[in-house]
Amino acid sequence: MENLLITILLTSIPILLAGLGELVTEKSGVLNLGVEGMMLCGAVAALGSVLIFGNPYIGILFGAIAGILISTVFSFFTITLMTNQVATGLGLTIFATALTGLIGEPFVGKTAASLPKLEIIFLSDIPYIGKILFSNDILVYFAIFLIFFIHFGFQNTKIGIIIRAVGDNHDSAHSIGYSVKLVRWISTSFGGMCAGMGGAYIPLALTPHWSEGMTAGKGWIALALVVFSSWMPIRLLIGALIFGGITILQFVAQARGWDVPSQFLNMLPYLATILALALISLKLRHNNYAPACLGKHFLGNK
Amino acid sequence: MIEFTPRKIQSSFWTILSPIISITITILIGSLIFKILSYPVIESLYQVFVSPFSRPDRIADIFVKACPLIIIGLGLIFCFKANIWNIGAEGQFILGALCAGSFALLFPETKTYTLLFSMFLIGFVGGAIWASIPAILKVRLNVNEILVSLMLVYVAMLFIDFVVRGPLRDPMSFGFPLSKVYPDGAIISKVDFPFIGFLGQFHYGIFIILILCPFIWFFINKTLPGFQIKIFGSSTRASEFAGFNKNKITFYVLLVSGGLSGVAGVIEVSANMGRLQPEVSFGYGFTAIIVAFLGRLNPYGVVIAGIIIATAKLGADNAQMVLGIPKVVTGIFEGMLLFFLLAGETIQKYKISIRKDN
Numbered sequence: 001m002e003n004l005l006i007t008i009l010l011t012s013i014p015i016l017l018a019g020l021g022e023l024v025t026e027k028s029g030v031l032n033l034g035v036e037g038m039m040l041c042g043a044v045a046a047l048g049s050v051l052i053f054g055n056p057y058i059g060i061l062f063g064a065i066a067g068i069l070i071s072t073v074f075s076f077f078t079i080t081l082m083t084n085q086v087a088t089g090l091g092l093t094i095f096a097t098a099l100t101g102l103i104g105e106p107f108v109g110k111t112a113a114s115l116p117k118l119e120i121i122f123l124s125d126i127p128y129i130g131k132i133l134f135s136n137d138i139l140v141y142f143a144i145f146l147i148f149f150i151h152f153g154f155q156n157t158k159i160g161i162i163i164r165a166v167g168d169n170h171d172s173a174h175s176i177g178y179s180v181k182l183v184r185w186i187s188t189s190f191g192g193m194c195a196g197m198g199g200a201y202i203p204l205a206l207t208p209h210w211s212e213g214m215t216a217g218k219g220w221i222a223l224a225l226v227v228f229s230s231w232m233p234i235r236l237l238i239g240a241l242i243f244g245g246i247t248i249l250q251f252v253a254q255a256r257g258w259d260v261p262s263q264f265l266n267m268l269p270y271l272a273t274i275l276a277l278a279l280i281s282l283k284l285r286h287n288n289y290a291p292a293c294l295g296k297h298f299l300g301n302k
Numbered sequence: 303m304i305e306f307t308p309r310k311i312q313s314s315f316w317t318i319l320s321p322i323i324s325i326t327i328t329i330l331i332g333s334l335i336f337k338i339l340s341y342p343v344i345e346s347l348y349q350v351f352v353s354p355f356s357r358p359d360r361i362a363d364i365f366v367k368a369c370p371l372i373i374i375g376l377g378l379i380f381c382f383k384a385n386i387w388n389i390g391a392e393g394q395f396i397l398g399a400l401c402a403g404s405f406a407l408l409f410p411e412t413k414t415y416t417l418l419f420s421m422f423l424i425g426f427v428g429g430a431i432w433a434s435i436p437a438i439l440k441v442r443l444n445v446n447e448i449l450v451s452l453m454l455v456y457v458a459m460l461f462i463d464f465v466v467r468g469p470l471r472d473p474m475s476f477g478f479p480l481s482k483v484y485p486d487g488a489i490i491s492k493v494d495f496p497f498i499g500f501l502g503q504f505h506y507g508i509f510i511i512l513i514l515c516p517f518i519w520f521f522i523n524k525t526l527p528g529f530q531i532k533i534f535g536s537s538t539r540a541s542e543f544a545g546f547n548k549n550k551i552t553f554y555v556l557l558v559s560g561g562l563s564g565v566a567g568v569i570e571v572s573a574n575m576g577r578l579q580p581e582v583s584f585g586y587g588f589t590a591i592i593v594a595f596l597g598r599l600n601p602y603g604v605v606i607a608g609i610i611i612a613t614a615k616l617g618a619d620n621a622q623m624v625l626g627i628p629k630v631v632t633g634i635f636e637g638m639l640l641f642f643l644l645a646g647e648t649i650q651k652y653k654i655s656i657r658k659d660n
Contacts, residue, residue: 033448073641082306082652083644086387086448090591091640098633102339105628212630217456224449263464270453274439277450281443299306 004248005132009140010205012244014039014198014215016143018222019229019236020150021067021194026226027154028187029167029293033089034074035195036219037096041066042199044100047210050112050203059112059204060139060197067196068189070096075188079181082297097213107210115139115204139201144237146194151233163187167291170298180298195219217270224273228280230289239276246272306652313650317598320646324596325610328639335634341627349624350617350632360616362502366574368605368612369508370395370566370583374590375597375604376511376518377562380555382599383522385535388556390436390451391563392587393458394429398564399571400462401428403481403578407470410485417487421568429564430557432458437556441549447556455587463580470578481578490573507569511605514562519601531555563587589615592636595643611636 018035025032032038045066046059074092077083115137126134153160165173166183174180202214221243229235250265329347336346354360374391381388402425406417432454439445463479472482490507492500522528534541534551542548571582593611597603618632648654 077641077645080304081645081648083641083648087591087595087640087644090389091637091644094588094592094633094640095637098630098637101630102628102634217453220449220452224446224453227446227449261464261468263460263467267457267460270456273453274435274445274450277445278439278443281439281445299308 002128002131004252006136007251008241008244008248009132009136010244011247012240013140013143013205014201014218015222015225015243016237016240017139017146017198017201018195018219019198019225019240020143020146020233021191021198022222022226023229023231023233023236024150024163024194025188025191026294027167027231027291028163028184029170029291029296029298030075030078030184030188030191031085031089031295032071032074032078032092032188032191033086033223034070034092034096034219035191035222036215036217037093038067038070038192038195039199039202039215039219039222040100040213041070041096042196043202043214044104044107044199044210045196046200047107047112047203048103051107051110054113056113056115056204057138060115060200063196063200063204064193065196067192067194067199069192071188071192071195072185074192075185079184079188079298082299085295093219101212104210104212110209112203112208114208137205139197139205142197147233147237154233164291167293170293170296174298184298195222198222221269221273224277227290228276230280230284231291232289242276243269243272305655305657306648307655309651309653316646316650320650321596321598321603321607321643324639324642324646327642328635331638332631332635335631336627339627341625346621346625346627349621349627350614352617353620353624354613354616358498359502362504364609364612364616365508366503366505367616368608369511369573370570370586371590371593371611372511372605372608373514373566373569374563374587375593375608376514376601377559378590378594379518379522379597379599379601379604380531381559382594383535384531384551384555385538386440386552386555387448388433388436388451388559389448389591390433390453390455390587391559391590392583392585393451393455394432394560394563395567395570395583395587396455396458396462397432397567398425398429398561399567399582400458400465400578401425401564402568403484403571404465404470406484406488406572407482407578410488412487414487417485418490418572421488421572422565425564425568426561427564429567430561432564433556433560434553437553437560440556441553462578462582466578466580472577479580483577484572488572489576490569492573503574505569505573507573510565510569515601515605522601527554563590589636592640595640 018039022032022035042063046063049062050056050059074088077088078085117135117137120134154164162178163183166178166180170180199215225236225239228239246268249268253260253265333343333347336343354364374395378388378391402421405424406421435454436447436450439450440447466481467479470481472480490505493504493506495501530546531551534546567582571578589611593604593607597607614635615632618629621627622629
């Protein structure tokens with residue numbers, strides 16, 4: 001049981017990290033559909049750097065940098081050149097899937113070192129929950145820290161409120177002197193960094209070898225989770241854990257020998273995403289939490 | 303600081319020029335990538351863009367490869383014109399192929415033309431049903447169609463995988479996940495050209511484009527529903543004031559687009575594979591998005607764009623065989639091409655000038 005809960009937590013980390021980053025990006029009014037592509041970039045950069053340097057922490061760093069770099073391509077086109085955000089995000093995923101396929105080819109069949117577990121003294125000895133919560137690798141702690149960081153950031157810090165202002169009414173934010181485009185560039189880069197780290201987590205902790213398109217739709221599920229969470233970081237954690245649980249259900253079912261074809265079990269995360277989106281829309285029909293300027297261009301001439 | 307001023311009149315000349323410029327820039331950056339990866343630049347470009355034209359049968363194969371891309375792309379015109387983002391064409395393609403294929407395998411005795419005709423119909427319905435899921439959710443609950451249509455791609459892939467490994471597996475396939483071979487009546491035959499004979503894999507299914515393309519052009523440019531779709535996409539508010547039914551437009555554009563993707567699936571499998579297998583599409587549904595944009599959402603443009611992209615795809619196969627360049631390179635080109643096409647739209651919409659700050 002303990003192991004099962006740990007596995008669920010670990011499985012949800014890539015979606016959680018990528019989702020938190022996208023949440024910040026969307027709060028600033030930018031819809032970046034390239035999360036899947038950015039995660040792949042993070043994954044391949046992490047794996048490659050670990051194979052070269054042998055240190056998994058370097059992998060996190062490179063994953064984050066790769067995520068930022070690829071997100072600047074998106075920012076340049078959508079924020080500076082004002083291209084359509086949906087189409088550009090798709091383009092980013094097509095581009096990055098191919099690029100990482102090319103870069104990752106030499107890594108096929110090689111195994112990377114995993115992130116070590118860091119036990120927090122005393123806390124990890126707490127019965128029942130100690131092993132689950134306080135005996136994990138650094139990215140798990142980081143992801144949980146990030147939830148609260150973003151939550152309080154948006155509520156209580158000036159930067160957080162500026163980001164929200166830019167995302168909810170870019171004309172007003174501009175008229176009181178904030179640089180809408182700069183804020184969006186930074187928020188999108190933050191989203192890229194988180195997606196890169198989320199992608200990096202897959203080879204560094206879950207499956208330590210490269211396969212083309214290894215994120216298998218996790219970036220898209222992260223995008224759906226942001227909608228599901230109504231742009232609230234803590235709800236995002238709940239959503240990510242549910243998806244971690246559903247993903248793990250396949251393995252539980254296989255281990256227990258349930259008589260359900262594996263393909264149907266593999267469908268569950270995707271079907272659950274659709275169901276979650278439908279349910280949340282049903283609930284939020286008249287109360288839309290989406291940032292008001294989400295996906296809208298800012299000319300910036302006035 | 304860069305300043306964007308909206309243009310009052312948009313140049314139509316630019317509509318044709320922008321794809322040409324985008325392709326040129328993509329090729330230039332592509333050459334740079336080849337250079338960085340230390341492949342011979344001229345030879346690589348020759349393989350990708352010229353070698354598919356080097357023999358008559360290779361030219362015929364360009365059309366074979368372009369066929370699914372064009373048919374899906376033609377359907378996507380409806381969605382993208384209406385600003386509805388159907389990115390699940392891949393799944394609708396699979397469902398169309400699967401439904402039509404199951405029918406052919408279950409009722410092999412049906413008369414030849416009746417069988418093929420029913421397969422087209424069933425394929426269309428199959429694709430349309432798959433697209434109706436995001437359509438209904440969008441219309442009823444305002445659920446984001448992008449995410450739902452994409453999730454259904456994964457579901458469709460797993461579903462066809464289950465079907466060809468389970469219920470429809472050929473007992474004689476020695477454990478391979480393949481269905482039985484289609485009955486003769488369900489196969490779209492290759493074209494036997496007079497005096498020349500067969501050319502590559504060129505098949506009769508390709509001719510459907512000759513009917514579809516002008517029909518869709520006429521529908522979009524000369525009929526009221528086509529007009530409504532265009533207005534709905536370019537200005538939702540204006541179309542609401544005009545009393546156009548928002549839900550109806552959203553629903554039908556998705557249905558038509560899904561249906562055409564399904565038809566593309568039927569043709570692809572009936573003409574080129576002759577049986578169902580786990581992989582019936584090779585990213586056609588995603589590539590067709592690029593085709594629709596490259597063709598500037600014009601049916602004739604989509605045909606030309608489909609041929610260009612198909613050429614590059616076949617060329618990439620050749621480049622892999624001759625020079626060992628990984629095939630995924632085409633994806634990098636496709637992504638870049640889309641970026642530049644979209645940037646071209648900005649230049650078409652806005653006058654860009656550089657202003658000195660104070």
